[in-house]
Amino acid sequence: MDQTQLPGAEVYVTLTTIREVVDAMKRLVVRGAPALGCAAAYAMALELPPTDNVAAWLTQLKKNACALEAARPTAVNLGVGVRLQLELGHGLAASGQGSPATWTKQLVQIAQAFHFADQESCLALSEHAQGLLHNGVSVLTHCNAGALATGGIGTALGPLHLAHSRGVKLHVYADETRPLRQGTRLTAWELARHGIAVSVLPDSAAATLLAQGKVDLVFVGSDRIAANGDVANKLGTYPLAVLAQKHGIPFYVLAPGTTIDPACPNGSCIPIEQRDAAELYDSASQPEGVDVFNPAFDITPAELVSAIITEQGLFQPHGPHQGLWLDYVNSFKA
Amino acid sequence: MDQTQLPGAEVYVTLTTIREVVDAMKRLVVRGAPALGCAAAYAMALELPPTDNVAAWLTQLKKNACALEAARPTAVNLGVGVRLQLELGHGLAASGQGSPATWTKQLVQIAQAFHFADQESCLALSEHAQGLLHNGVSVLTHCNAGALATGGIGTALGPLHLAHSRGVKLHVYADETRPLRQGTRLTAWELARHGIAVSVLPDSAAATLLAQGKVDLVFVGSDRIAANGDVANKLGTYPLAVLAQKHGIPFYVLAPGTTIDPACPNGSCIPIEQRDAAELYDSASQPEGVDVFNPAFDITPAELVSAIITEQGLFQPHGPHQGLWLDYVNSFKA
Numbered sequence: 001m002d003q004t005q006l007p008g009a010e011v012y013v014t015l016t017t018i019r020e021v022v023d024a025m026k027r028l029v030v031r032g033a034p035a036l037g038c039a040a041a042y043a044m045a046l047e048l049p050p051t052d053n054v055a056a057w058l059t060q061l062k063k064n065a066c067a068l069e070a071a072r073p074t075a076v077n078l079g080v081g082v083r084l085q086l087e088l089g090h091g092l093a094a095s096g097q098g099s100p101a102t103w104t105k106q107l108v109q110i111a112q113a114f115h116f117a118d119q120e121s122c123l124a125l126s127e128h129a130q131g132l133l134h135n136g137v138s139v140l141t142h143c144n145a146g147a148l149a150t151g152g153i154g155t156a157l158g159p160l161h162l163a164h165s166r167g168v169k170l171h172v173y174a175d176e177t178r179p180l181r182q183g184t185r186l187t188a189w190e191l192a193r194h195g196i197a198v199s200v201l202p203d204s205a206a207a208t209l210l211a212q213g214k215v216d217l218v219f220v221g222s223d224r225i226a227a228n229g230d231v232a233n234k235l236g237t238y239p240l241a242v243l244a245q246k247h248g249i250p251f252y253v254l255a256p257g258t259t260i261d262p263a264c265p266n267g268s269c270i271p272i273e274q275r276d277a278a279e280l281y282d283s284a285s286q287p288e289g290v291d292v293f294n295p296a297f298d299i300t301p302a303e304l305v306s307a308i309i310t311e312q313g314l315f316q317p318h319g320p321h322q323g324l325w326l327d328y329v330n331s332f333k334a
Numbered sequence: 335m336d337q338t339q340l341p342g343a344e345v346y347v348t349l350t351t352i353r354e355v356v357d358a359m360k361r362l363v364v365r366g367a368p369a370l371g372c373a374a375a376y377a378m379a380l381e382l383p384p385t386d387n388v389a390a391w392l393t394q395l396k397k398n399a400c401a402l403e404a405a406r407p408t409a410v411n412l413g414v415g416v417r418l419q420l421e422l423g424h425g426l427a428a429s430g431q432g433s434p435a436t437w438t439k440q441l442v443q444i445a446q447a448f449h450f451a452d453q454e455s456c457l458a459l460s461e462h463a464q465g466l467l468h469n470g471v472s473v474l475t476h477c478n479a480g481a482l483a484t485g486g487i488g489t490a491l492g493p494l495h496l497a498h499s500r501g502v503k504l505h506v507y508a509d510e511t512r513p514l515r516q517g518t519r520l521t522a523w524e525l526a527r528h529g530i531a532v533s534v535l536p537d538s539a540a541a542t543l544l545a546q547g548k549v550d551l552v553f554v555g556s557d558r559i560a561a562n563g564d565v566a567n568k569l570g571t572y573p574l575a576v577l578a579q580k581h582g583i584p585f586y587v588l589a590p591g592t593t594i595d596p597a598c599p600n601g602s603c604i605p606i607e608q609r610d611a612a613e614l615y616d617s618a619s620q621p622e623g624v625d626v627f628n629p630a631f632d633i634t635p636a637e638l639v640s641a642i643i644t645e646q647g648l649f650q651p652h653g654p655h656q657g658l659w660l661d662y663v664n665s666f667k668a
Binding site: 007008016121173176177179184185188189191192193195197198199200201202203205206207208209211235236238239242243246251281285286287288290291292293294295298299 | 627628
C-alpha cells in the first residue's frame with residue numbers, strides 16, 4: 001500500500017526493480033522499521049540473473065544489498081533483512097548445490113519466513129503487553145507503529161488491536177507527527193478502520209493531555225535500540241518521554257528483537273537521517289536565507305523508558321533488572 | 335498585513351466594518367496578543383453613527399465591544415483595548431461635552447496612543463533583555479511574538495531585532511508551531527528579512543537541539559499571564575518549558591504589562607480557545623470516526639519560567655523575588 005496516499009486513497013503498488021524499491025523506501029511509500037526489513041528481504045531476490053553464471057548472480061546480490069542498505073540509515077531491521085539474504089546467498093553459492101535460479105527461489109522463501117517471523121513477533125509482543133491494558137485505558141502514541149509499519153498487526157499498535165479484538169475498551173490519542181503526519185494520516189486511519197476510538201492532536205498538545213491526566217500509558221515503536229537500551233524512534237519521541245516522566249506516566253517502547261542493534265553501545269552511535277527542507281516548506285514559500293533542521297529521528301535515553309516490550313517479554317534496560325536486558329541483547333550477538 | 339498569506343505574498347488589507355475585523359481576527363489575518371489589542375482599540379471606532387443621537391452611538395459602541403471581545407477568548411490584550419475604549423466612550427457621553435462625531439475622533443486618537451504605548455513597551459522590554467544577549471548567542475523561540483504580533487518591534491523577537499541592530503551576532507531557532515505554522519511562515523520571514531540568521535525546525539526537534547546543547551536561551555511571548563505568573567501562550571510553549579528546565583536552559587517570557595490579567599489568580603482560570611479540526615486535516619482527508627484535540631494555547635506554570643520580562647523589567651514570579659512580582663501585578667488592579 002502506498003502510504004503517501006493515505007488516508008485519501010488506498011493504492012497498492014507492485015515494485016519489480018531495486019531502484020523502485022529504494023525510491024519507495026526513500027519517499028516513505030513503505031515505511032516503519034519492521035516493514036522496511038520485510039520489504040528489503042523480499043527485494044533482495046529482485047533482478048538476480050536467471051542464468052547459471054554464479055559470479056554474476058553474487059555480484060547482483062551484493063549490488064542489491066548496497067542499494068537497499070543505503071536507502072534509509074536509521075532502521076536497523078532493514079540491514080538485518082538485507083544481510084540475512086546476503087549471507088544465505090553466499091552460503092548457497094558456496095554449497096555448490098542447486099543453481100542461481102533455485103537459489104533465487106530460496107531467497108524468496110526466506111523472505112516469506114522473515115515476514116512470517118515478524119508477524120509472530122508482533123503477536124507475541126502484543127500478548128506480553130496485554131496486562132497493561134485494562135478496560136477504559138487511554139493510550140498516547142506517536143508516529144505509526146501499526147500494521148502499516150510492520151509485517152503483522154504492529155508493535156506499538158499491536159497490543160491495542162489485540163485488546164480491542166478481545167472486547168477491551170480503549171481510547172487512543174495519536175500525535176500528528178510532523179512533518180510527514182504519520183499519526184493523522186496513518187495511525188488514525190488504521191485505528192478508526194478497526195473501530196478503535198482515536199483522537200488526533202498536534203504533537204505539542206500531548207503535554208496538555210499529560211498535564212490534564214488524560215493519558216494512562218505511552219506506547220511507541222522504535223527504529224533501532226542500542227545495547228544499553230537507548231531508543232531511536234521518530235522525531236518527537238524523546239520530548240514525549242521527558243513529559244511522560246514529568247507527569248509520572250509509564251512510557252513503553254514496543255519492538256521486535258530485530259530492532260535491537262547489539263553492535264551499537266548507546267544512542268550516540270545511531271545514525272540519524274536528516275530529511276529534506278521541503279518537508280517543512282513547499283519549495284514555493286521557503287523564505288530566502290532560512291535554514292531547516294529536520295532530523296527524522298531522535299534518541300530517548302534508556303532511563304526514560306519504563307520497559308522495552310519485545311516478543312520475549314518486558315525488559316527494563318535501566319535499574320535493578322538491567323542484567324536480564326543485557327543477557328537478552330547479548331543473545332543477538334551469536 | 336494579511337498574515338495568512340505570508341511568506342508567499344505581502345498583502346495589506348483595509349478593514350472597515352466590525353464584521354471584517356472579527357473575521358480577520360478569527361482567521362488569524364491579524365494575530366498576536368498585543369497586535370489584537372491595538373486592532374481592537376482601533377476597531378472600536380468603526381461603525382459609530384455620525385449623528386447626534388447619543389443613545390445610538392453608545393449602543394453601537396457596546397455592540398462593537400461584544401463582537402470584538404468574542405472574536406478570540408485567550409488574549410487578554412484584546413479585552414484591554416476594547417474596555418479602555420468602552421469606558422472612554424461612556425465617559426465622553428457622560429461629560430456632556432462635544433458630540434458623537436468628536437467622540438469618535440477621540441476614540442481614534444486613543445487607539446493611536448494605545449498603539450504607540452505598545453511600541454514603547456516593546457522597545458522598553460527589549461532593552462531590559464539586552465543583558466541576556468551576548469555575541470554568538472543562540473535563542474530558541476516558538477510561534478511568532480515579533481513585529482507581526484505587536485504594534486512595535488515585538489516581544490520575544492523585540493530584543494533580537496534590537497541586539498541585531500546594534501551588531502550583536504545571533505542565531506535564532508524557530509519552532510514551526512503547528513498547526514498554523516507561525517514559526518516557519520512568520521518568524522522565519524520576519525527575521526530573515528532583517529538579516530538575522532534563522533533555522534526552522536519541527537516543534538518536536540526542539541528537544542534534540544536542547545539535548546545537543548545548541549540553545550542558550552528560550553524566548554517566548556504570551557497571550558495572558560495570571561496573577562501568580564502562570565503563562566498562557568501558543569500551544570507547544572509548556573512542553574518547551576519542561577524541556578528547557580530538564581536541560582538547564584533559561585526560559586524567558588516577554589510581554590507587555592497589558593498581557594497580565596490580575597483578575598485571574600492562576601493558569602487554570604485562563605480560557606483556552608479550541609480551534610477547528612480542519613487545521614489538522616484538510617476536510618477532504620479526515621478519516622471518519624477520528625476526533626481532533628486542537629487547543630490553540632497551553633499553560634506554563636510559573637515555576638518553569640526563569641523570568642517574565644515586561645517594559646518594567648525582569649520579574650521572577652516564583653521564588654524569593656515573588657513579592658516584587660505580586661506588587662507589580664497589583665499595580666494593574668488600580
